[in-house]
Amino acid sequence: MAFSKNFAWGVATASYQIEGGTYEDDKGLSVWDVASATEGRVFEGHKGHVGCDHYHKWKEDVALMKELGIKAYRFSINWSRLIPDGTGKISEAGRNFYLNLFKELKNADIEPWVTLFHWDYPYALYKRGGWLNPESSDWFENYAKVCAELFGDYMENIILINEPECFVGLGHFTAGHAPFLKLPVRDVAQVAHNVLLACGKAEKILRKTVKHPVKIGTAQAYWPAIPATESKKDVEMAKKETFACHKDFGGPALWLDPLLKGEYPQDFLAWFKENGFIPPAEDMKIIRSLLDFCGLNTYSGNPVKDEEGKPVYLTPSPAVPKTDMRWNVYPTVMYYGPKFIFERYGLPVVYTEDGVALAEWKDLNGEINDDSRIDFLKRYLRELHRAAQEIPVEGYFYWTFYDNYEWTEGFSKKFGIVHFDPETLERTPKKSAWFYKKVIETNGEEALK
Ligand code: NOJ
Numbered sequence: 001m002a003f004s005k006n007f008a009w010g011v012a013t014a015s016y017q018i019e020g021g022t023y024e025d026d027k028g029l030s031v032w033d034v035a036s037a038t039e040g041r042v043f044e045g046h047k048g049h050v051g052c053d054h055y056h057k058w059k060e061d062v063a064l065m066k067e068l069g070i071k072a073y074r075f076s077i078n079w080s081r082l083i084p085d086g087t088g089k090i091s092e093a094g095r096n097f098y099l100n101l102f103k104e105l106k107n108a109d110i111e112p113w114v115t116l117f118h119w120d121y122p123y124a125l126y127k128r129g130g131w132l133n134p135e136s137s138d139w140f141e142n143y144a145k146v147c148a149e150l151f152g153d154y155m156e157n158i159i160l161i162n163e164p165e166c167f168v169g170l171g172h173f174t175a176g177h178a179p180f181l182k183l184p185v186r187d188v189a190q191v192a193h194n195v196l197l198a199c200g201k202a203e204k205i206l207r208k209t210v211k212h213p214v215k216i217g218t219a220q221a222y223w224p225a226i227p228a229t230e231s232k233k234d235v236e237m238a239k240k241e242t243f244a245c246h247k248d249f250g251g252p253a254l255w256l257d258p259l260l261k262g263e264y265p266q267d268f269l270a271w272f273k274e275n276g277f278i279p280p281a282e283d284m285k286i287i288r289s290l291l292d293f294c295g296l297n298t299y300s301g302n303p304v305k306d307e308e309g310k311p312v313y314l315t316p317s318p319a320v321p322k323t324d325m326r327w328n329v330y331p332t333v334m335y336y337g338p339k340f341i342f343e344r345y346g347l348p349v350v351y352t353e354d355g356v357a358l359a360e361w362k363d364l365n366g367e368i369n370d371d372s373r374i375d376f377l378k379r380y381l382r383e384l385h386r387a388a389q390e391i392p393v394e395g396y397f398y399w400t401f402y403d404n405y406e407w408t409e410g411f412s413k414k415f416g417i418v419h420f421d422p423e424t425l426e427r428t429p430k431k432s433a434w435f436y437k438k439v440i441e442t443n444g445e446e447a448l449k
Pocket of ligand 1: 399406407
């Protein structure tokens, strides 16, 4: 058997990375709109305000997905497009844009997997203190309610928040992403706590507001530790390290333990306490949520071995292939990673992202023969298939549909199965797009051949 019967085969994108239309209609700005317009923030000054012009070409994009046999589409709603000030008035233009998109997907028989928040935080709310403001989780709850009221009829699968590890860690701790802050641990812990409260409140209001049962999950930035050998000792060490506190805001346990078990892991709690943050016990009931799946975004991982009970991380051999992001190609992340998650939380796993950036361009014949991406897909999907024989895996979303705005890397990193030209705005399927089409048609068999 290849993959499960109703396996969701899809592609993923995010609003800021593709939409454009930044200064159109009454859209409010987001922290990324401001960052991309600020000198020095993004590679070679690439601007994101046109993105892939999806704001105008959404119909064409859905048609192309259909042609490529895509069954499910993960995209995000841009909070400040829908509610320009983050709270209060709803934009008619924003509402219509997403309604039209939902309808078009339905007509094309493509299942929507909608992410409520993929990093483009309303700038108006940022100026009011952002995620540090004690009201921030209520703002998000209200936004989730608006989404449910407007689009509930079309919502089937909802991802609350994309990669909190990144917009909290990179965004508020190490100043690598918008809003480019370097706050003390105490404040970042408060941000993380408010984000968790926001998730808990949103999960509850969504279930109350949407009139039919919906599946709700998360999308973690998941770079598991992977065992250096298949020995039991190394596997156990990799599992332990995957969930440990490494004194940053990464790792799935900081996010999934509070949401699914209603408590912070002890090591995170100790680190927060040392830094003067004690999460209020009464908040944990609000945070604890009923989730239907654990969404994982995995590109690579970190090999570790057990040396006399201590973790020793390996430096990758120079023979390990590297993507254009300099991320190591370690296919076994797709085997161990989901197993570790299932063993700890008991929920089905969905790969909400996985993919590869390659240094590539259109050749003289106008083609993109991205054989390495096809090879990557085969290697990673084979390992995922191996995991799927042991635990429930319900979907796979390739990151990403077309080359798009890779945050501080601008348009320089190409992850798409469709080539996008930022000057002509032209979309051209790569060889991998036709390969992926066959993978979908055969429910994965094509990747296992
Ligand atoms: C993680 C993020 O969710 C997405 O926005 C990003 O483009 C990809 N991974 C690749 O870095």
